[in-house]
Amino acid sequence: MKSAQNYIDLFKENRTLVERGSAGVMNSLRDAALKSLEKYGLPHNGLEEYLHTDVSKWFEPDWGMNLARIDMPVDFAQAFKCSVPNLSTQLYFLANDIFASSETAAKNLLQQGVFACSLKEAALTHPELVKDFYGKIADIDKPGIAAINTLFAQDGFLLYVPDGAVIEKPLQLITLLSSAVDLMVNRRILIVLGRAAQAKLLLCDHALAANNYLTTQVIEVFAGQDSAFELYDLEETHTANRRVSELYISQSAGSRVSVDNLTLHNGQTRNTVCAVFNGIGAELSLNGVVVSDKDQHVDNFTFVDHRAADCTSSELFKYVLDGSSTGAFAGKVLVREGAQHTSSQQTNRNICLTRDARMFTQPQLEIYADDVKCSHGATVGQLDDRALFYMRQRGIPEQEARMMLMLAFVGEVIGKVELEPLRDRLYRLVEKRFRGELTQCEGCRACR
Amino acid sequence: MLKIENLHAAINGKEILKGINLEVNAGEVHAIMGPNGSGKSTMSNVLVGHPAYEVTDGTATFKGRNLLEMSAEERSHEGLFMSFQYPVEIPGVSMTNFMRTAINEKRKYQGLPPMAPTEFLKFIKEKRDMVKLDAKFMNRSVNEGFSGGEKKRNEIFQMAMLEPSLSILDETDSGLDIDALRIVADGVNQLKSPETAVIVITHYQRLLDYIKPDIVHVLYQGRIIRTAGPELALELEERGYDWVIKEFEDSQK
Numbered sequence: 001m002k003s004a005q006n007y008i009d010l011f012k013e014n015r016t017l018v019e020r021g022s023a024g025v026m027n028s029l030r031d032a033a034l035k036s037l038e039k040y041g042l043p044h045n046g047l048e049e050y051l052h053t054d055v056s057k058w059f060e061p062d063w064g065m066n067l068a069r070i071d072m073p074v075d076f077a078q079a080f081k082c083s084v085p086n087l088s089t090q091l092y093f094l095a096n097d098i099f100a101s102s103e104t105a106a107k108n109l110l111q112q113g114v115f116a117c118s119l120k121e122a123a124l125t126h127p128e129l130v131k132d133f134y135g136k137i138a139d140i141d142k143p144g145i146a147a148i149n150t151l152f153a154q155d156g157f158l159l160y161v162p163d164g165a166v167i168e169k170p171l172q173l174i175t176l177l178s179s180a181v182d183l184m185v186n187r188r189i190l191i192v193l194g195r196a197a198q199a200k201l202l203l204c205d206h207a208l209a210a211n212n213y214l215t216t217q218v219i220e221v222f223a224g225q226d227s228a229f230e231l232y233d234l235e236e237t238h239t240a241n242r243r244v245s246e247l248y249i250s251q252s253a254g255s256r257v258s259v260d261n262l263t264l265h266n267g268q269t270r271n272t273v274c275a276v277f278n279g280i281g282a283e284l285s286l287n288g289v290v291v292s293d294k295d296q297h298v299d300n301f302t303f304v305d306h307r308a309a310d311c312t313s314s315e316l317f318k319y320v321l322d323g324s325s326t327g328a329f330a331g332k333v334l335v336r337e338g339a340q341h342t343s344s345q346q347t348n349r350n351i352c353l354t355r356d357a358r359m360f361t362q363p364q365l366e367i368y369a370d371d372v373k374c375s376h377g378a379t380v381g382q383l384d385d386r387a388l389f390y391m392r393q394r395g396i397p398e399q400e401a402r403m404m405l406m407l408a409f410v411g412e413v414i415g416k417v418e419l420e421p422l423r424d425r426l427y428r429l430v431e432k433r434f435r436g437e438l439t440q441c442e443g444c445r446a447c448r
Numbered sequence: 449m450l451k452i453e454n455l456h457a458a459i460n461g462k463e464i465l466k467g468i469n470l471e472v473n474a475g476e477v478h479a480i481m482g483p484n485g486s487g488k489s490t491m492s493n494v495l496v497g498h499p500a501y502e503v504t505d506g507t508a509t510f511k512g513r514n515l516l517e518m519s520a521e522e523r524s525h526e527g528l529f530m531s532f533q534y535p536v537e538i539p540g541v542s543m544t545n546f547m548r549t550a551i552n553e554k555r556k557y558q559g560l561p562p563m564a565p566t567e568f569l570k571f572i573k574e575k576r577d578m579v580k581l582d583a584k585f586m587n588r589s590v591n592e593g594f595s596g597g598e599k600k601r602n603e604i605f606q607m608a609m610l611e612p613s614l615s616i617l618d619e620t621d622s623g624l625d626i627d628a629l630r631i632v633a634d635g636v637n638q639l640k641s642p643e644t645a646v647i648v649i650t651h652y653q654r655l656l657d658y659i660k661p662d663i664v665h666v667l668y669q670g671r672i673i674r675t676a677g678p679e680l681a682l683e684l685e686e687r688g689y690d691w692v693i694k695e696f697e698d699s700q701k
Contacts, residue, residue: 384536384538386536387536387537387538389498389499389520389536390532390535390536390538391538391546391550392497392519392520392521392524393496393497393520393521393523393524393529393530393532394524394546394550394606394610395521395524395525395550395553395554395557395610396521396546396549396550396553397519397521397553398519398520398521400549400553404541404545404546404549405538405540405541407540408538408539408540408541408589409540411540412539412540
């Protein structure tokens, strides 16, 4: 509670500054956010959902925030040429939590009535559009970081795809943490897909300088009827980085959403995904890969709420933990009364490479409908010794054999990535990671 | 090629091999037979360097080098191959990737550059044909979803790819129908040369109808208790092991 109070005081003292650097629509939720933060504080490990990750501790240091919106110049062209081979993307940047505009990109997309731009700018120029969605599903009335994020967020990214619009070209939003001092950033992303709209978004989360960073990220996704959306959230930061992300998804009837959460390099990470089926016949594919070592910590919490009938959710999360890293996965699936013909599958498989690596896994099913197909499974183990020996007998050195087995293990998740060039790129990134060539954030080079 | 003297080995502190002596020369086919639990599989696993087994006494040299000092992968690079009694499934690792890595690691060991992709594909096709292994298996994960017979053919295919100088076939005939047995045996016979040697470990005479041994050994309680020509295998098939064991025990009195 102590650390929450610091942020409450900070906000009260700097309210004008915060609001001046943002937009009315975003400012209109700050009172409610303040109340919530006063009520719940910051999430701590006394809460069941945060049992293995005491997020409140991360907020204890006296973090600086760029509330005055001081320009922190990042030379994107020089520092960052992020291009997945053979994957041409529409590229956008967030420097810390400030949208760095990309004029041509915006123009190309605007022809379709699409917005892919600064959330703040959109909130200023098209408040009626943003108002209907901003903060509508990010739940501030519960313990979490949506409240503190809503309290301080001043900008971020908006993707608005109107009814029937199809964006073939994947969009890529690169978030760069770059600062001369330790910094807390509050990033906000809003994604709205109209009826039968389609889009793909790749989020690349990088840290350029080796300062300490704390990121809060709140993403809201509204998938309209029969829309299709693919989201790839790739974290590749460094050990001095702490990240709390909350992703909220609301799916209308017949929508298809796929989410891949990839934590390849980090310090301490907590990702929460809350997905709600509000209409019949919708599908969600929710997958994750975690590769960690040293003292890294990754906690994925998912909550899939089947409120409508005939919906399908499938989850596959795989962790490879080395060193003395710890992982946690908790997956809750709620099938409400009336959500008949729900099909839900949840799998969490983990490999601990050392005795010091720890994994906590907890599936949780709550079912209040009687005609459903639900399953879950979780395992924690080591690499298969028999396979290792078989490979060595064929002349594959032990190190290489281990690498191949680890890659094969997470390959099951990466194989689900639908964008082929991205899939190939991810294989290579993961392989590099396993070979120990990615011991710190490669910043710009990571996506080359 | 291979010379084993007074080899003792244990697993989990229990001694299984109690003084094996065996010499295998280039061009020879040896059969090692024996009742269940006599130590046949232990012997092959020890030779290829399975980490679960501990050599407690004795020596083994392969091509003049101390075999026991080499890692499993180095033994493979030096030309030692074992066809597994139970080939292991490796989900997520394709046969092609597996073979390419194995071949190129061996070439690296020999100081050669990696094999060119086109050459590699040609090489694969040639060896596949030898054991009648369909091309579709190359894109599948190693041994995953293979039938018993396909797994054993896959073992011989890998043997053909790696061109070992000494191959140990550990109960390769188990679980094979007669057609698969013939295909496997044909493959082994095609790979035979004056420069290579084979050790066939088997329970039954059946496989030896197809892969003709020059020398037959009987392993019992961790020791080779009899060595003779191919006629011994036929006699064992007819009379069982009891008489050999009895003669051995009498001689020990």
